[in-house]
Amino acid sequence: MIVLPPIVARTWEEKSLQAGDRIKDLMRQAVSGCLRELTPFLPKPSTALILIGPGHNGNDALLLGMELKELGWNVDFLLSRPPGRRIHPDSRVKSKHWKKALIWPAKPSRFLKTKAPRLVIDGLLGLGATPPARPTEAGILSWILREKRGSDLYVAIDIPSGLHPVTGATPGPTFPADLTLALGSVKTGCLRDSALPFVGQLRGIPIDFATPLPKISSDFFLPSEAHSIIRSRPANAHKRSAGVVHLWAGSAEFPGAASLTSLGSLRSGAGYVRLFSNRPIPDSISPTLPELLLHSLDPGQAPQVDAFLQGASALVIGPGLPPTTVLESFLTQLLPRTKVPIVLDAGALEIVARRPEILKSATGPTLLTPHAGEFSRMLEKAVEDRADAAREWLAKFPHTLLIAKGPHTLIATNEHPFSFNSTGGPAQATAGMGDLLSGILGGLLALGYPPFDSARLAVLWHGLASDLALQKGGPTTLATDLNRTLPPSWRILSNRAE
Secondary structure (H helix, E strand, O other), X not given: OEEEOHHXXXXXXXXXXXXXXXXXXXXXXXXXXXXHHHHHHOOOOOEEEEEEOOOHHHHHHHHHHHHHHHOOOEEEEEEOOOOOXXXXXXXXXXXXXXXXXXXXXXXXXXXXXXXXXXXXXXXXXXXOOOOOOOHHHHHHHHHHHHHOOOOOEEEEEOOOOOOOOOOOOOOOOXXXXXXXXXXXXXXXXXXXXXXXXXXXXXXEEXXXXXXXXXXXXXXXXXXHHHHHOOOOOOXXXXXXXXXXXXXXXXXXXXXXXXXXXXXXXXXXXXXXXXXXXXOOHHHHHOOOOOOOEEEEEOOOOOOOHHHHHOOOOEEEEOOOOOOOHXXXXXXXXXXXXXXXXXXEOXXXXXXXXXXXXXXXXXXXXXXXXXXHHHHHHHHOOOOOOHHHHHHHHHHHOXXXXXXXXXXXOEEEOOOOOEEEEOOOOHHHOOOOHHHHHHHHHHHHHHOOOOHHHHHHHHHHHHHHHHHHHXXXXXXXXXXXXXXXXXXXXXHHHOOOOO
């Protein structure tokens, strides 16, 4: 799914209407897509409040409210302005729907009295509104912000009202979405890190416009698009042809990192996975991952570079490792000697932050997986926005690939448009998730996926597996929970399951 500035998004829609699309049909696509993406987040039906502004967003919101009513929700509609002779593009909406709606400053008593978790749908302002909001809409936004409870679900259609669609700035009252449903394209402002508190989780709703896609500078990678890069395993595949991953991971302080990184690589489909790690970590892992090949190291010892390279198709270094001089020396020797892809995580990234110049000696694809703190240390300053920081980093180290972890994880390289991830969420903010991701990434690289495709696919798959695990309940998903959901989520990505 493409990422567009609002003016380009509006022009694209207008051209599609001129080319023969009907607004009614586009709206029905948008609403059915919204309901599909919204359903996994919904609590049990109680009371829903639909905020309706004067534009297309308000029309989308009204239709979505009608669908929720069919699902058993008590739905109140609140208009920011009197409807007058307003006519909805969809013939299913009659004049009675407008007449029954509340008009601000009236407030919905049923919504205010409801004790159960409530739902609020924001259809106040769309792309045509430049914040700050006008007094009427600003009044509604200020009121609904004060009314928000921790158990409520607040959902924005396309973009949260009050958020600047280009910069992500919030110069006035802004709708505090827990979930934003982007229609047709993701608007650039929603992907700014400063906008995260108002955008919440972001999900994309593809819409089939009659005109070709505009030229893009970044994308928002959806599960429905993954089949375009996924490869089927050939009938004559064997263990060696499926690739060999070598991992140096785990330490006395973080023994689980070795297990989780190994699990990720094994689940990825790699033919062989060999773990280099301090005794007694390999011995403790062996009963739980019998498929794993083991190479024990004495405490404080690095792998022999020749042994670590021999037969490997991809390398993963750093999960659970302290940033010691031994690790630094190992990377200094290894990077100039290998042509196979290398994933650097955790302790290895701390070495990079300390001595970034060692990356200039790398002769193979080098993939870096920093979270916000690691990225700040690599740049030696606070990261205010990951996309801006990635451009700065790539100007200095143009041959690296960045996986800037966090909400809608960013994959950044000079060779491709930036790519943002569409799966996963705050339930992934728990120990071990990054170790598992590094292992999955190493496995896909070993299978022969190009670095950019490997990164996009690994992050998308990892996030979708977390989403599936979260449906079983709990505020977080454990990294080990994904062992059960990685296989079914792969079937979804490869168009083999719903």
